[in-house]
Amino acid sequence: MNNFSGIYFHIPFCPKKCLYCDFFSVTKFSKTAPDEYGDALLNELESRFNELSGTKVVSIYFGGGSPSVMSEKFYRKFAESVSKLGIDLAETEFTVEVNPADIDESWMKNLKNCGVNRISFGVQAFDDAVLAEAGRRTTVADMQKNIPLFAKYFDNISCDFIYGLGKNREINQELTKVFELAPFKHLSAYSYSRPERKNAPELLSEEETLEQEKAIRGFLQKRGFSRYEISNYSLAGFESRHNMLYWTYGSWLGIGAGAASFIRKTGVSSRYADDIKAFVSGDGLSSWKLTLREKIEEFLLMGLRVKIGININDFKELFGEDFFELVSEKAVSDLVSEGFLEIDEKNGILKCTEKGSDFLNAVLLKLFDAIMC
Numbered sequence: 001m002n003n004f005s006g007i008y009f010h011i012p013f014c015p016k017k018c019l020y021c022d023f024f025s026v027t028k029f030s031k032t033a034p035d036e037y038g039d040a041l042l043n044e045l046e047s048r049f050n051e052l053s054g055t056k057v058v059s060i061y062f063g064g065g066s067p068s069v070m071s072e073k074f075y076r077k078f079a080e081s082v083s084k085l086g087i088d089l090a091e092t093e094f095t096v097e098v099n100p101a102d103i104d105e106s107w108m109k110n111l112k113n114c115g116v117n118r119i120s121f122g123v124q125a126f127d128d129a130v131l132a133e134a135g136r137r138t139t140v141a142d143m144q145k146n147i148p149l150f151a152k153y154f155d156n157i158s159c160d161f162i163y164g165l166g167k168n169r170e171i172n173q174e175l176t177k178v179f180e181l182a183p184f185k186h187l188s189a190y191s192y193s194r195p196e197r198k199n200a201p202e203l204l205s206e207e208e209t210l211e212q213e214k215a216i217r218g219f220l221q222k223r224g225f226s227r228y229e230i231s232n233y234s235l236a237g238f239e240s241r242h243n244m245l246y247w248t249y250g251s252w253l254g255i256g257a258g259a260a261s262f263i264r265k266t267g268v269s270s271r272y273a274d275d276i277k278a279f280v281s282g283d284g285l286s287s288w289k290l291t292l293r294e295k296i297e298e299f300l301l302m303g304l305r306v307k308i309g310i311n312i313n314d315f316k317e318l319f320g321e322d323f324f325e326l327v328s329e330k331a332v333s334d335l336v337s338e339g340f341l342e343i344d345e346k347n348g349i350l351k352c353t354e355k356g357s358d359f360l361n362a363v364l365l366k367l368f369d370a371i372m373c
């Protein structure tokens with residue numbers, strides 16, 4: 001079992017709230033707020049970094065919110081701080097989520113100089129009518145102007161794309177145009193789930209949603225992308241390390257208002273309140289220890305999302321008992337004979353079939369019922 005870890009930083013500022021979004025972020029903030037918040041992130045990193053002792057940090061990820069509102073100076077200070085902590089950025093996958101509406105060439109060059117080696121663009125759609133319906137402040141013109149700039153400097157580029165929203169979309173055409181802007185290596189395809197907000201876009205019918213999803217899958221498969229996780233596609237070798245940590249039961253430290261952490265060796269989860277003021281004044285963090293059942297649920301929930309599945313031989317090391325001492329063998333073999341799961345006993349691998357991935361929630365409910373502790 002690997003002992004990898006990652007650090008996630010949440011940047012909870014967005015100049016405008018997208019209508020489909022349920023992440024924690026604020027739209028009203030002073031000019032100095034991002035820098036003050038950035039200093040708090042660095043202090044908190046320094047005081048909590050020892051929670052990752054005994055692990056190797058393989059990923060740093062800035063998500064949001066909009067990490068592209070943070071100043072060049074902040075990223076420089078950040079790079080200095082992490083090298084003082086002994087993290088070798090050249091060995092680390094260092095991702096920053098970027099809104100194509102925010103940046104210019106100087107900001108991008110600075111990121112490169114600070115050791116960032118992976119960019120994740122919030123594209124979501126490539127049609128101004130759909131972007132407007134979604135309440136995005138980004139336009140097709142912003143993407144056409146800024147994404148090719150990044151492609152000159154970064155090799156590892158990903159994009160987020162949303163489906164289940166926007167009627168009569170020409171997904172194939174949208175993606176063709178997106179891929180003309182840069183040689184993307186990774187794509188996260190998110191199924192829209194309507195937030196509790198009056199003016200949130202309408203959710204498409206299940207049939208239309210499936211059609212859009214199928215179009216995305218088909219487009220990417222033709223370009224040699226593999227669906228390595230339920231919602232994530234990549235070329236070989238470009239799977240997101242950050243995501244893989246979540247799905248392979250690694251440890252991660254989440255820093256920033258609204259961010260969550262999980263440390264495998266102690267089984268402790270923690271979360272900061274959705275409150276920027278509290279975070280900046282060093283408050284708002286709560287922690288709790290997961291029960292054995294919760295840890296097993298998490299292990300199954302995350303591990304069965306990925307194509308490689310879970311290694312049940314790791315179970316004893318993680319939870320003190322063999323897999324079938326804690327999960328009913330009969331329930332697992334029923335799911336295997338119904339075509340939802342596949343088991344490779346020689347190598348100890350349990351994974352979802354394509355049918356199992358399509359009905360993952362039902363499979364997980366059955367497995368959760370089969371946990372015997």
Ligand code: SF4
Pocket residue numbers: 013014016017018021022023025064065066099122
């Ligand atoms: S930019 Fe991202 S985090 Fe901000 S409101 Fe839009 S979707 Fe949400």
